[in-house]
Amino acid sequence: MTHTGTHTGTHTGLRVLVVDDHPIFVRGLRSELEDAGDIHVAGECADGVRAVALVQRERPDVVLMDLRIPPADGEEAQLCGPDVIRRIVELAPATRVLVLSMHEEPEHVRTALNAGANGYLRKEEKDIAQAVRTVAEGKMVLDPRVGRTLLGSQPRLADGVLPFRLTMAEYRMLVLMAKGWNNQRIAGELHLSTKTVANRALEIQNKLQVRDRDEAVEKARRNGIGAEHNP
Known part of the structure; x- marks a missing residue:
């Protein structure tokens, strides 16, 4: 099931699109974000095709998405997230993408970041609302469990900023x-x-x-x- 929002101008906070095919997780995430006060969930969807369409229509500030989602409605979930991220970056370069995933292998993180994601966290992250704010400011958010391995040959982050x-x-x-x-x-x-x-x-x-x-x-x-x- 997909819930979409319309941009009416009545919401002045950060506008977020959630892309995930696990309804219980989405429900909890929506509740956490809406309770933050300065974040509005502009839409939800569960597959790549609808994610791209909603980004084009809603132009959210941040997209929160899993890497493993169905490419289209009715298809099996797969690691198509990087392809979806590339499409979002092409169509809406001002929109930030923050990946929330159960996969913490460095190769998955690297692929997502190369595709254009602005951050990568595990779904167990305690304060996703703050991560949304950080990414929206143009800063990098990276799960510490994979960050040291991934950034071994990269510059040190100063307050999360490259x-x-x-x-x-x-x-x-x-x-x-x-x-x-x-x-x-x-x-x-x-x-x-x-x-x-x-x-x-x-x-x-x-x-x-x-x-x-x-x-x-x-x-x-x-x-x-x-x-x-x-x-």
Whole structure:
């Protein structure tokens, strides 16, 4: 069953879309978020197709989603979450995606972040409302049980913020840009479309406050990003 919200302008808090096919979990999550006072659940759905459609219609601030969901109504749940995340990022780049999953293997976390997720937590997380606020501010939220392994070769997070307020997906792409990789090679490495890579490169340039890709690469290397790598 899907419950959807309409954007009437009466809600001034953060607008959240919940994507999960476990009704009991969704019910509890909705209650926690609504009780927070500054968060409005703009919609719920249980599959990837409806998730993308609702994001297009509602333009939520944050999408909370499981990685294992049915691709479409009536299908079996599978690890299609990364594909859904990529589609959301393409269609609504201003919307943040926070994964809530039972899977804590580093490869699942890495795949989700490469797809464009802004955070990854286990469903047992005690304060999801605060995590929503953090992600909405442009900061990174990562489960500590996998964070140390995943970020072993990444920069340290300062108060949850990566350099230049990049998301983890943007940071990983900037590293590849600084290594001299072109968009096609980056797309293959991160399993993204070349269009998504080009759009993300522009977002990175905006955050670095530079005019073009060459300046972005130069600034990244000056700050130690990718400087130690060879193409």
